[in-house]
Amino acid sequence: MSEQRMQANTAYAICAFNDIPSRRAMGFHLMILDEDGSQRPWPIIVVRWGKQVFGYVNKCPHNGVNLDWERNQFLDPSGNRLMCGKHGSAFELSTGRCVDGPCKGSGLTPITLTVLDGDICVTGVRLLEEEHDPSGKS
């Protein structure tokens, strides 16, 4: 992903499909380019479940914080739900819907992912460039 100011229908490769083991989730810090040309951080979560991938904005609907209070720790102890590290809200992996906790009934913002040539790609947005948080948090 080296090109800047690409079209919204561009697919941006985030990582290789095999970089994320099945039943695991990983965070990425990207930069989105808004309609007005401004840039803003766009942290996302990518979940892999078998051959499926699901993506959400890494922002808890409760307080707006990132879910992983420890880097890339997104799943609850059962491994079947995403969990916010702050107050423990639990989210369905395949829908992002909050099924338990203080924001029950609301949901994570889904993002559109596709797998192309073995890479997990984001579509439907314009990304400026791939950014990894220099602080090491994801």
Ligand code: FES
């Ligand atoms: S901030 Fe996520 S559950 Fe409160």
